[in-house]
Amino acid sequence: MENIKRNSYPVYFSIILLFILCMGFISLKAQDKTYQPVKDSLLVKEKINQVSQQTKTITSDFIQTKRLSFLEEDIICRGRFYFKRENKLRWEYSDPFFYLIIFNNDTILVQDDEKTSSFDASSNRMFKEINDIMLSIVNGTILNKKNFCFEYFENEQYYILDLSPHDSRMKDFLEKIRMFFNKNDYSIVELMMIERSGDFTNIKFYNKTLNEKISNHIFDLD
Amino acid sequence: MKKSQIIYLIWISSLLLLLNSCYLSRYSEASNDSIMQLEETNLKVFPFPFDKALYKVKIEVYGNDFSGLMMIKEVSKGYYKVAFFNEIGLNFFDFELKPSNDPNRLELDVHNIYAPLNRKGILKNFEKDFSMLLAPDLNLGNTTVLKGDQSQLTMLKLDSYKGYDCYIIKSPKSNTDKEIINICKALKKKKIKILISEDNKSKLPKTIEIEHMNKNLRLSFKLIHNINSDQ
Numbered sequence: 362m363e364n365i366k367r368n369s370y371p372v373y374f375s376i377i378l379l380f381i382l383c384m385g386f387i388s389l390k391a392q393d394k395t396y397q398p399v400k401d402s403l404l405v406k407e408k409i410n411q412v413s414q415q416t417k418t419i420t421s422d423f424i425q426t427k428r429l430s431f432l433e434e435d436i437i438c439r440g441r442f443y444f445k446r447e448n449k450l451r452w453e454y455s456d457p458f459f460y461l462i463i464f465n466n467d468t469i470l471v472q473d474d475e476k477t478s479s480f481d482a483s484s485n486r487m488f489k490e491i492n493d494i495m496l497s498i499v500n501g502t503i504l505n506k507k508n509f510c511f512e513y514f515e516n517e518q519y520y521i522l523d524l525s526p527h528d529s530r531m532k533d534f535l536e537k538i539r540m541f542f543n544k545n546d547y548s549i550v551e552l553m554m555i556e557r558s559g560d561f562t563n564i565k566f567y568n569k570t571l572n573e574k575i576s577n578h579i580f581d582l583d
Numbered sequence: 584m585k586k587s588q589i590i591y592l593i594w595i596s597s598l599l600l601l602l603n604s605c606y607l608s609r610y611s612e613a614s615n616d617s618i619m620q621l622e623e624t625n626l627k628v629f630p631f632p633f634d635k636a637l638y639k640v641k642i643e644v645y646g647n648d649f650s651g652l653m654m655i656k657e658v659s660k661g662y663y664k665v666a667f668f669n670e671i672g673l674n675f676f677d678f679e680l681k682p683s684n685d686p687n688r689l690e691l692d693v694h695n696i697y698a699p700l701n702r703k704g705i706l707k708n709f710e711k712d713f714s715m716l717l718a719p720d721l722n723l724g725n726t727t728v729l730k731g732d733q734s735q736l737t738m739l740k741l742d743s744y745k746g747y748d749c750y751i752i753k754s755p756k757s758n759t760d761k762e763i764i765n766i767c768k769a770l771k772k773k774k775i776k777i778l779i780s781e782d783n784k785s786k787l788p789k790t791i792e793i794e795h796m797n798k799n800l801r802l803s804f805k806l807i808h809n810i811n812s813d814q
Contacts, residue, residue, distance in 0.1 A: 427672040431694055432656050432664050436637065452671070457807050458639055458652075460670045473639070473650070491671060533698060534673050554672060558695045562672025 396521055399513035405520050405542075406504050406513075412547040413501020419444040421569040425454075430559045442566065444499045449580045464492045465580045490531055498540065498552065509538075518544060519551075532557065610729035610738050626739055626750045628716050628761060628779055630786040633657055638791075638804040640667060644705055645799050649675055653804070661719055663689070676700055680713055685744035687720040689713060708800055712793050715748055715763050715777060746774060761788075772796075782806055 399405050420443055427436040440454040448467075454460040463470040469492060470479045482489045497503035504511070508528055514521040524538040534556060541551035548571070555561040624631060635656040642649045651669040658664055666677035676696040680689040691710035693701075720741065729738040739750040743765070751762040765775035774796055782789035791804035 425672060427652075427668065429654060429666050429668075429677070431677045432635075432654055432666055434635070434654060434656065436652065436654065438670075454670060457637075462670065471650075491673075556674055558674060558677070560668075560674055 396514035396516050399515050399520065402511075402513040405515075406511075408547045409520070409522075409542055410501050410504055413499075413504075415572075416444075416501075416548075417446045417572050418575045419499065419569065419571055420573060420575065421566040423567070424565045426563045426565075428561050428563070443575055443579050445575050445577070445580065446500060448496055448500075449577075450495055450499065451579055463580050464496060467492075470581075490534075494535075494538065498538070498549070503538075515544070520544060520547075610731050610740075612727065612729060625752055626721055626761070627718060628763070628788055628791075629655075629657075632660070633787065636785075636787050637807045639807055640805075641803045642667075643799070643801045644700070647699060649700070651675060652807070661689075663713070663717060665713065678709075680710075680717065682719055683744075687714055687718060687741055687743040687748050689717055689719055705800070708795060708798070711745060711765065711775065712777070712802065714743075715765060715775065716788075716791070718748075718750070721750065782808075 421441070423440055423442050425438045425440070427438070428434075429436065438454050438458070439456040440452060442453070443449075443451040448464070450464040452462045459474050461470075461472040464482070467482045468479060469482050470477070472478075482492045494503070497506060503509070503524065504522075508531075509524040509526055512523040512525075514523070520542040522540045522542065524540070526532055526535060535554055536557045537553075537555040539553040539555060540549055541553075542548065543550050548569070550566055552564045552566075553561050629636070635654060638653045638655070640651060640653040649667075649669075651667060653665065653667045656664045661682045663680040664677070665680065667675045669675065674695055674697065677694045678696075679692045679694060681692065683690040689710070691706060691713065693706065696706075718741075720743075721739070723739070726742075727740040729740055731738065737752055741748045741750065745765065746768045747766045749764040749766060751764065752760070760781040761779040763775075763777040763779070764773055766772065767774050776794045776796065778790075778792045779788045780790045781787075785806075785808075787806055788804065789806045791802070793802040793804075795801070
């Protein structure tokens, strides 16, 4: 995100920086109460990696909540999610609108109630980043990426992994990715994409099934 | 280029300019009776007051397409907040619209914007589009009401900060409920055309199509009924 008030940019930037520092301090303080830093983060990483490697397919329903802090509104969408190793993802939004986005290797297919389009992921930087992030989150390879800073936390139910991108271009639209893993089976249950503005998108997965057969046709658009 | 070809091009250009220029000449000033029948609320695009509306929106701008959801919220009288983000939830922009001293203008104040959309020209166009849609100065007292050749067409001509904004109701030609045209004062030439169909239940615009003439800029809105925002 880029602020357009160019004349007051340095002042504005300083205020934002102070705000982020304050918010960081406050959020860490808040986390102290419920989430503790993980003592052996390498062990957690290894376990998550192990489970991810064993996961060949995922089918799940999801609820996506978009927080618009500027408007003080939440917008909730629902849909179904499919993953097939290595590089196939299908996000199907059904409520309150229909929208389908399929990542099939390097091709992105998009369908809404009006038209269908397909394009090369590399042709659109934002989509390419989203494609890479989404796939690496689901297949577990994000834990080995060097372009993120990792922080591990835990509470009674979850391991929480915070990923902050090093790349300033990625920070244009993503400040942090927060992933929640079930402590019992190390599978991902919740995902948050936090933007610089403070807005975030939270995706909760439920009715999840692992390693059931999924036809390749699910990732085609006819 | 041959002389005959140049003359031909000049002739065609003049004809096109003439055809465009004739837009307002199809209308004449309406009688007092029609003015009495015409109510401001009939011309307003959004019901007054309104809380919020969620749209599926597509913006085609200089060869790039941006699709996603747009929330428009009236925060207080004359003050609006607008947020546009893609389906996955990442923001394209959010901005505020507030009253200004210029006629029929809401001033756009950007809060956040995705870099490829952060161009002065694009933002000026967004400001004009939303000013026309939310019409801060749509007041029958300060405007001219015109009646078309076809009796179904009634137009309210408003002096705007950029040309004239003309609000038309029940245009049978476009098969939409409302139409707003922005006309350049000097050339009497159509610059922006907005077609609106109304949702009978909510009275919110069901669809909005905004076209900028001679510019590669087009916005399409489709109302999403089921907003689960309070769950």
